[in-house]
Amino acid sequence: MHRVHGELKTLKDQSDPLEIIAERIARQAQIICFDEFFVQDITDAMLLGKLFEYLFERNVVLVATSNIVPDDLYKNGLQRERFIPAIERIKENCRVINVDSGVDYRLRTLSKAEIFHSPLDQQADKNLIEYFAQLAPENKQAYDETTIDILGRDIAVRAVSDDVVFFDFSAICKTARSQNDYMEISQLYHAVLISNVEQMGRGNDDIARRFIALVDEFYERKVKLILSAAVPIEQLYTEGQLSFEFKRCVSRLQEMQSQQYLAEEHKA
Structure with missing residues (x-):
C-alpha cells in the first residue's frame, strides 16, 4: 500500500488513478502474494475494493495468508460498509482455505533474551542505557537528548549513534x-530501544x-527491539477494539525475543 499511496500522489490529476x-x-506481475494480510487503516480500506476489482479484471492472482477470515x-x-465490496471481491475471486492447526508458530522454539524489561523502575532504565552503550558502535559518536529527522520532521531521542537509536515511548508513539x-526508522536503524512503554487499552487506541504499526514495520525488517514497559508483554493491551490486532502484536514481540529472530540480518 505504500507504493499505491505514492503513485496516487503522482496521478492525482487522472480521472481514475487506481x-x-x-x-x-x-x-x-501475474501473481501477488501477501503474508499476514490485514487492514486497519481507513484510507487503505477505502482503496482496496476498487483496486482489487481492477486487478481481478486483469486476471491477477491473489495469494494471501491471514489470521482473519475475509x-x-x-x-x-470506521465506515466499514465502504470496505464490504473489497471483501466481496476477495470471496468471489479467491478460494479460502483453513490451515489452522491450533498452534501459533511464532511462539515455537522461543528462547527469550533479556530484551524486555518490566516493571518500570530504575533498574529497567539502567538496563536499557547499558544495552544502548553495548550496541552503539565504538568508533561512532553517540548523541544524548537530541532530535533526529524522520521524513522532514524532528523526533526527540534519548540517544542515537549511527544505526542504533533510543526513544522514549511518549516521543515515538504518543x-x-x-x-x-516507522518504515523509515526501520530502514535506518538496526537496533531500537524504547523506554517507558505504557499499558494501552480502550481509552488510547490511537497510541x-x-x-x-511500529512493531509490524520493525518485525518485517528484522530490527532488534528492546523495551522497558509498565507491565509484562501479555498485559500491554487491556481491552478495546484492537484486542485481536494486539494479540498478533504480542505474538510478534515474543518472537522478536527469540534467538532465531535476533540472529536474523537487518533488512535495511
Whole structure:
C-alpha cells in the first residue's frame, strides 16, 4: 500500500488513478502474494475494493495468508460498509482455505533474551542505557537528548549513534506519527530501544495503533527491539477494539525475543 499511496500522489490529476495503478501492477506481475494480510487503516480500506476489482479484471492472482477470515477483515473499522465490496471481491475471486492447526508458530522454539524489561523502575532504565552503550558502535559518536529527522520532521531521542537509536515511548508513539515514519526508522536503524512503554487499552487506541504499526514495520525488517514497559508483554493491551490486532502484536514481540529472530540480518 505504500507504493499505491505514492503513485496516487503522482496521478492525482487522472480521472481514475487506481485503474492506472492496477494496470501497471498487472504488467509487472501475474501473481501477488501477501503474508499476514490485514487492514486497519481507513484510507487503505477505502482503496482496496476498487483496486482489487481492477486487478481481478486483469486476471491477477491473489495469494494471501491471514489470521482473519475475509468476512472479519477491518472489523469495527470506521465506515466499514465502504470496505464490504473489497471483501466481496476477495470471496468471489479467491478460494479460502483453513490451515489452522491450533498452534501459533511464532511462539515455537522461543528462547527469550533479556530484551524486555518490566516493571518500570530504575533498574529497567539502567538496563536499557547499558544495552544502548553495548550496541552503539565504538568508533561512532553517540548523541544524548537530541532530535533526529524522520521524513522532514524532528523526533526527540534519548540517544542515537549511527544505526542504533533510543526513544522514549511518549516521543515515538504518543505524538502524531504515521506508518511511513516507522518504515523509515526501520530502514535506518538496526537496533531500537524504547523506554517507558505504557499499558494501552480502550481509552488510547490511537497510541495502540501506532505501537502496532511500529512493531509490524520493525518485525518485517528484522530490527532488534528492546523495551522497558509498565507491565509484562501479555498485559500491554487491556481491552478495546484492537484486542485481536494486539494479540498478533504480542505474538510478534515474543518472537522478536527469540534467538532465531535476533540472529536474523537487518533488512535495511
